[in-house]
Amino acid sequence: MDIITPGVGLLFWNTIFFLVVFLIIGKKIVPAISKSLKDREESIDNALKSAEQAKADIAQLKADNEKMKEAARAEREEIINEAKAKADAMVAEATESAKAESKRIIDEARASIEAEKRDALSEIKGVVAELSLDIAEKVVRKQLSDDSAQQELVKELVAEAKI
Amino acid sequence: MSDFIIMKSTYSFYTRFATLALLFTALLQTSSSYASDGHSDSHGEAHVKEYNPVETILHHVKDEHYWTLYSTTDESGHEHHYGINLPVILYVEGQGLEFLSSKDFLHHNEVKGKFGTYVNHHEHIASVDESVKVLDFSLTKNAASTGLSVILLLIIFSAISKGYKKNAGKAPSGIQSVFEPLILYMRDEVIQPNLGKNTDKFLPYLLTLFFFILINNLLGLVPGGANASGNISFTMLMAVFTLIITNINGNKHYWGHIFATPGVPGWLLPIMIPVELIGIFTKPIALMLRLFANITGGHIVLLSFMSLVFILEAAWVGGVASFIIIPLFFMEIFVAFLQAYIFTMLSALFIGSAVSDHH
Numbered sequence: 262m263d264i265i266t267p268g269v270g271l272l273f274w275n276t277i278f279f280l281v282v283f284l285i286i287g288k289k290i291v292p293a294i295s296k297s298l299k300d301r302e303e304s305i306d307n308a309l310k311s312a313e314q315a316k317a318d319i320a321q322l323k324a325d326n327e328k329m330k331e332a333a334r335a336e337r338e339e340i341i342n343e344a345k346a347k348a349d350a351m352v353a354e355a356t357e358s359a360k361a362e363s364k365r366i367i368d369e370a371r372a373s374i375e376a377e378k379r380d381a382l383s384e385i386k387g388v389v390a391e392l393s394l395d396i397a398e399k400v401v402r403k404q405l406s407d408d409s410a411q412q413e414l415v416k417e418l419v420a421e422a423k424i
Numbered sequence: 425m426s427d428f429i430i431m432k433s434t435y436s437f438y439t440r441f442a443t444l445a446l447l448f449t450a451l452l453q454t455s456s457s458y459a460s461d462g463h464s465d466s467h468g469e470a471h472v473k474e475y476n477p478v479e480t481i482l483h484h485v486k487d488e489h490y491w492t493l494y495s496t497t498d499e500s501g502h503e504h505h506y507g508i509n510l511p512v513i514l515y516v517e518g519q520g521l522e523f524l525s526s527k528d529f530l531h532h533n534e535v536k537g538k539f540g541t542y543v544n545h546h547e548h549i550a551s552v553d554e555s556v557k558v559l560d561f562s563l564t565k566n567a568a569s570t571g572l573s574v575i576l577l578l579i580i581f582s583a584i585s586k587g588y589k590k591n592a593g594k595a596p597s598g599i600q601s602v603f604e605p606l607i608l609y610m611r612d613e614v615i616q617p618n619l620g621k622n623t624d625k626f627l628p629y630l631l632t633l634f635f636f637i638l639i640n641n642l643l644g645l646v647p648g649g650a651n652a653s654g655n656i657s658f659t660m661l662m663a664v665f666t667l668i669i670t671n672i673n674g675n676k677h678y679w680g681h682i683f684a685t686p687g688v689p690g691w692l693l694p695i696m697i698p699v700e701l702i703g704i705f706t707k708p709i710a711l712m713l714r715l716f717a718n719i720t721g722g723h724i725v726l727l728s729f730m731s732l733v734f735i736l737e738a739a740w741v742g743g744v745a746s747f748i749i750i751p752l753f754f755m756e757i758f759v760a761f762l763q764a765y766i767f768t769m770l771s772a773l774f775i776g777s778a779v780s781d782h783h
Contacts, residue, residue, distance in 0.1 A: 263548070264486055264656070264720075270513075270560045271487065271657035274567035278574045279661065282636055286577060287628035290585045294607060295627055297588040304593050 392422050440579045477731040485651050485723050488547050489526035491565045493648045510568055515559040569650035573639045614769045618776035634768040641760030654719030663708035666771040674778040718763045722756045
């Protein structure tokens with residue numbers, strides 16, 4: 262039955278041995294290993310996290326780029342539109358001014374024509390008056406000789422006076 | 425001191441192993457003398473002792489003072505023992521310590537010391553004078569084997585520790601990568617689930633326990649090795665450590681469960697309290713017996729199959745038995761890991777239930 266009887270010597274030695282192992286390995290090496298393992302796990306964790314972050318950053322950057330491109334495109338569109346509008350306005354203005362100018366020239370021409378006409382008419386009137394006086398003079402002179410002939414003459418003269 | 429052992433050495437891991445092996449070879453000694461025990465009555469005549477398997481197996485499983493690797497008996501009845509001579513240290517009550525050599529006790533003869541004469545009767549050393557009480561503190565085969573395991577553990581763990589210094593934040597290398605999966609498995613699958621936030625506090629004890637039991641289990645399987653972890657003293661000590669750690673760390677929930685078990689009517693408490701108090705001790709006792717029985721049982725089974733050769737006295741039986749012994753041996757290696765794992769897991773469970781905040 263001594264196989265299940267603990268021996269005092271073995272208990273003594275094993276206590277010492279276990280305590281030596283516990284104090285050196287348990288108290289010194291295991292915490293160091295545990296710390297190294299935790300540090301490593303943390304650093305792997307951090308690396309993964311920063312990779313994730315970098316991925317997100319790149320995506321953000323891409324989105325920003327796209328946005329900037331979009332903005333640039335919009336701006337270009339706007340500038341082109343503006344330029345077009347300006348050109349159109351300029352053309353319209355030019356047309357307008359040309360129209361006004363032509364109108365003015367026409368008006369002027371018309372006015373000068375009118376004035377010429379008036380001058381001409383007044384000249385004609387003068388001529389007519391002179392002519393009338395001449396005719397009247399001639400009529401008056403002829404009256405004395407022949408009445409009918411007189412009338413014929415007036416008619417002839419009037420016809421002659423037509424311009 | 426520990427820094428010297430662990431860090432400052434310039435020798436590599438393998439050099440240290442080689443040194444250790446050389447040291448052990450140097451310790452090997454031959455001791456021979458006439459078999460002078462009274463049982464052999466035919467001096468000088470060739471005699472073959474009847475093979476007794478029970479005696480042989482129990483002798484292998486039990487502790488001894490001289491680390492016998494093998495012994496022979498020649499035709500003249502001359503016994504030769506080959507092995508390591510271990511010191512016999514006796515505490516003689518009222519006198520002091522007595523240092524003797526286990527080689528002298530090999531042949532059941534009386535050995536004279538400073539304070540008296542001693543005799544080794546079935547690995548139990550006592551004084552011839554029966555009135556003198558002797559306590560045996562010898563560094564026996566099992567103690568020496570455990571001591572060897574301590575040296576091995578220190579070498580291995582200093583190499584691992586160096587690995588963690590060298591490969592800080594990097595992948596493990598060398599011996600470090602052999603042990604890291606074990607350490608991680610024990611931490612993440614065994615200790616962490618049972619202890620939760622208390623993991624860091626009990627990790628040193630539980631990991632030490634695991635590797636201490638494991639290496640002693642494995643050393644027991646080395647041919648010529650001792651059955652150190654299959655010895656009741658060894659397993660009792662480990663169980664007592666777990667018992668102490670469980671109870672000094674037990675919180676109010678733990679003690680509340682013992683002295684006022686929740687959900688039990690008051691009149692039942694006089695029965696429940698003794699039951700719970702016995703429960704404190706049955707758990708470590710189960711731990712102690714489980715490890716002892718599994719390791720010793722494994723050794724006995726292996727030796728029984730080996731004994732078949734000598735019982736049947738035919739060499740071919742060895743060939744047949746090998747088909748059983750070799751797989752069994754691998755199973756024993758598995759059991760060495762398994763029992764270290766179970767011991768640690770149950771210790772973690774007991775400690776964990778004593779320190780957890782809720783049930």
